[in-house]
Amino acid sequence: MKNAELVISVTALLEEHSISESELKDSIEKFQIPLLCRCPKTVEVHVSGSAFVPNDDTPRTVNIPRKRHKGTPFNADHDYHSKVDLDIIFLSISTAEWEKIANYGETVTSNFTQCFFHQNGNGLTQASAHFLLKSSLKPLKGIIEDADLFTTSTISPHEIEKILISKNDIFIKTEDSNRIIESAAETNKHHKENKKPIWQSDNLFELNKASDIFISETNITSEKERMELIGKIKKYLEGKFDFKGKDSLEQAAFAILPNEHYHAEVSNNKLPIKLSKQYPKHASTALILINTAAKSIWKDSQKTVQKAPAKRAEIITFLQNSEWGLTEKLISAAATIISLKSRK
Incomplete structure (x- = not known):
């Protein structure tokens, strides 16, 4: 299996799936996803650290409490270091380094927490510095x-060699990208379900939600x-609408019924495909x-100042001119549902 099938560019992921950098950062932290950059062939990788090894007196491998660290070429607080003898393909950068790249376009570092190498039968295999x-x-x-x-020069193994990393140099494993895509989709779905467009009244927002709840899977x-369905919808809307008129609640329920169950003499005209797809x-x-009328009336209201009665009349005229066959009762109820009360 080729590396291209195991990893995906972060830049491509963000662009193709319209994921923001903040959403990416949230997913990285939530799922502990490693960010990868290619390991240049011009560097060697060394592991450096401190460890407590019981019953061993070798100073370079032991960090005895209250004893000063011996230090390594890479860190004064470490006691031991060695070259990593693996064919390393990727190194993992920290979230802090990613934030630098996101803010400034690139970063320079020689310090990493994990590496990835190809292992026959297991594909891309991860190894932490601790391991x-x-x-x-x-x-x-x-x-x-x-x-x-730490990365060092192949010419001078104990001399730190920093790597320049830009946005286009960052990758993630394909399996991790799927988790990010799913998480972003779930987040967007949640936002859409809970965010009310500025042109929608609270009542219309609830009517749209009722359609999703009661009609989406109804047969x-x-x-x-x-x-029975009309009764359930009316009961639901009664607890959501800011008006309680029996006729208006019933007409609101009629409004979201599937076309074939509206039971009014309707037109055979079909809505434009471009509108239906929205x-x-x-x-x-x-x-x-009703949503189209609400959006249209709201746009017009941004151009001129109208009193409530004038707006209601305009809503009624708009729906009457739709020529689809809405009853006068439903049109009147729709005007009440659409109406945006003025906010102080």
Whole structure:
């Protein structure tokens, strides 16, 4: 399997799926996803750290409490270091380094926490600095206190070599990208469900939610089922609307019923495909027209100052001119539902 199939560019992921950098950062922290950059062929990788090894007196491997660290070429607080003899393909950068890249376009570092190498049968295999330091101490059983990976020059193995990393140099494993995509989709769904557009009244927002709750998976097969559904919708809306009129609640329930169950003499005209695609498949024509009227009236209201009676008349005229066959009762109820009360 090629590396291209195992990893994906973070830049490509963000662009293709419209994911923000803040959403990416949240997912990285939530799922502990490593960010990868390619390990240049011009560097060597060393592990450096401190460890407590019981019953061993070798100073370079032991960090005795209250005893000063011996230090390594990479960190004065470390006691032991060694070259990592793996064919390393990727190194993992910290979230702090990613934030630098996000803010400034690039970063320069020689300090890493994990590396990734190809292992036959297992694909891209992860190894942390802690694991590599512990492995290098064998057969001694050490308790790792601190460990990091450092890059050095191949010419001067003890001389730190920093790597320049830009946004286009960052990758994540494909399996991790799927988790980020799913998380972003769930977040967007939640925002859409809970965010009310500025042109929607609170009542219309609740009517749209009722359609999603009661109609999206409904299959009405009899008049009894139709009446039971209307009753459930009315009860739900009664607790959500800021008005309690029996007729208005019933008309609101009619408005979200599937077209074939509206039971009014309706037109055979179909809504423009471009308009229909803006709404869920289960949205009735009446509900789409009501939303369209609300959006149109709101846009007009931003241009001129109108009193409430004038706006109500305009809503009624708009729906009457739709020529779809909405009853006068439903149109009147829709005008009440659409109406945006003035906010102080």
